[in-house]
Amino acid sequence: MCRPAYYTIAYEINPWMSLRRQANAGRARAQWERLYQLLTRTLGVRVDLLPPRSGLPDLVFTANAGLLQGRTLIRSNFRYPQRQQEEPVVERYFRRRGFRVVTLNPRYRFEGEGDALWLGKTLLFGFRFRSDAQAHEELTRILQARVLPLELVDQRFYHLDTCCCPLDAETVLWFPKAFDRYGRRVVERLAETISVSEADAKRFVCNAIVLPAPAGAKGGPGGKDIIVQAGLSTPLRRQLARRGFRLHEVNLSEFLKAGGSAKCLVLRLA
DSSP, rough: OOTTTTOOOOOSSSSOOOTTTTOOOHHHHHHHHHHHIIIIOOOOOOOOOOOOOOGGGGGGGGGGEEEETTTTTEBBBBBBHHHHHHHHHHHHHHEEEEEEEEEEEEOOOOOGGEEEEEEEEEEEEEESSSSSTHHHHHHHHHHHHHEEEEOOOOOOGGGEEETTEEEESSSEEEEEGGGGHHHHHHHHHHHHEOOOOOOOHHTTTTTEEEEEETTTSSSOOOEEEEEETTOOEEEEEEHHHHHTTTEEEEOHHHHTTOOOTGGGGOOOHH
């Protein structure tokens, strides 16, 4: 994670960002801190901190920095120049901590966990708005894993993690209208799906952090903690609770103004 010391709406690179609708800096810091305390104190997660950097307001959205496999980071190639300045900062941070850093062909755009989510041993790869379809071939080669490209069709859901959240190896929470017809078929063949309403999708409830059940925990796919933007609908809350998921709702309204929520604020290291 990265503290939002310099977080602001400094430019407009997705439909949610508006220079006329600024984030409240104090409120953003308080909301981020509540998320951090929930992860570290309540749920016992170890969190490493990437130092914030002046002039890089979106560095707080660490999910976009890359994709980790073991001690290897596949670093992002950001589409927009405003975020390309984050690339050397992220690369230095991980190299200094002993990670191997790999970059894709510079012709291809790739925005890390924003567009790359593991469903069991299969990587779901969103493309069109931020990442390029051709990147999936290089990801397949580097990861030695099955990578399934999914085309996104709604600019409001510009990253895969804004409209899709694997809850476990067999279940996906998603907003199906954000995908083209072929992508919907791919996901529906691969997993059991839980669809969210457009109202829930616009609250970014799919941009959730899912923590696996502790080692040795009994039961089926449930028993996991999900951190999600506050305000999800009652039917969805009940549906997830019936499946054994423990919901932790957090208000991240100031980050929604930039098109991000809980998942955007974390990059999974292990």
